Amino acid sequence: MKKLRERLHRVRMEIEEAERQFGRAPGSVKLLAVSKTRKTGDILALAQLGASDFGENYVQEARVKIGQLSEYSLTWHFIGPIQSNKTRQIAECFHWVHSVDRAKIANRLNAARSPDMLPLNICIQVNVDAEPSKSGIGPDEVEQLAEQLLPLSRLKLRGLMALPAPNDDFAVQRRAFMKLRRLQEQLTDNGFKLDTLSMGTTHDMLAAIAEGATIVRVGTALFGPRIR
Numbered sequence: 729m730k731k732l733r734e735r736l737h738r739v740r741m742e743i744e745e746a747e748r749q750f751g752r753a754p755g756s757v758k759l760l761a762v763s764k765t766r767k768t769g770d771i772l773a774l775a776q777l778g779a780s781d782f783g784e785n786y787v788q789e790a791r792v793k794i795g796q797l798s799e800y801s802l803t804w805h806f807i808g809p810i811q812s813n814k815t816r817q818i819a820e821c822f823h824w825v826h827s828v829d830r831a832k833i834a835n836r837l838n839a840a841r842s843p844d845m846l847p848l849n850i851c852i853q854v855n856v857d858a859e860p861s862k863s864g865i866g867p868d869e870v871e872q873l874a875e876q877l878l879p880l881s882r883l884k885l886r887g888l889m890a891l892p893a894p895n896d897d898f899a900v901q902r903r904a905f906m907k908l909r910r911l912q913e914q915l916t917d918n919g920f921k922l923d924t925l926s927m928g929t930t931h932d933m934l935a936a937i938a939e940g941a942t943i944v945r946v947g948t949a950l951f952g953p954r955i956r
């Protein structure tokens with residue numbers, strides 16, 4: 729608990745400092761605590777220290793934790809690759825999905841989202857460094873997918889997400905995030921109403937904030953190294 733408190737404090741300080749350094753409005757960067765593989769008890773401890781938003785990658789694991797923590801009003805984000813046979817479960821228990829990269833998945837999430845719930849917040853995941861093996865849609869295809877989301881009333885397109893290949897060079901990190909920001913600006917110019925840039929993890933959060941991140945997804949810096 730003490731360790732979690734110190735880590736959370738440090739990450740928050742770093743975010744505040746980066747907001748100042750890069751001319752971002754105070755409080756404009758939301759911390760998403762990435763809790764994949766972490767114990768429910770640690771998530772609860774972080775929630776009691778004031779964290780509100782948690783990111784999960786594995787549907788089965790997430791459903792158990794979301795159920796165990798249902799009495800706390802936490803906001804759950806699905807950030808992992810999406811298999812089409814998992815869309816119903818994702819639509820039933822998450823508030824956000826950051827990793828939509830094809831129309832088929834969007835259609836299935838839309839069909840499965842209950843009319844009794846608020847629309848599911850969506851980010852389109854973009855493969856900014858065009859690595860063939862990685863998830864995410866190519867930058868050239870983003871606008872077409874965004875258009876396909878418009879008629880889906882149970883989904884609300886909020887913005888773009890990227891997970892660039894790890895790189896230790898700050899300038900290289902910034903370049904990847906700049907691509908996502910430019911893409912967002914292009915969509916905005918073409919009439920899309922977007923307010924979210926989900927980018928930056930433990931190792932490249934500062935570069936992401938410099939380039940306009942509104943959500944940083946941080947696991948290791950909060951919970952320590954992942955065992956699996």
Ligand SMILES: *Cc1c(COP(=O)(O)O)cnc(C)c1O
Nearest residue numbers: 762807891929930945946947948
């Ligand atoms: C695991 C994960 C993160 C967090 O990575 P850390 O290095 O632990 O901060 C962020 N985004 C996605 C999509 C992830 O899968």
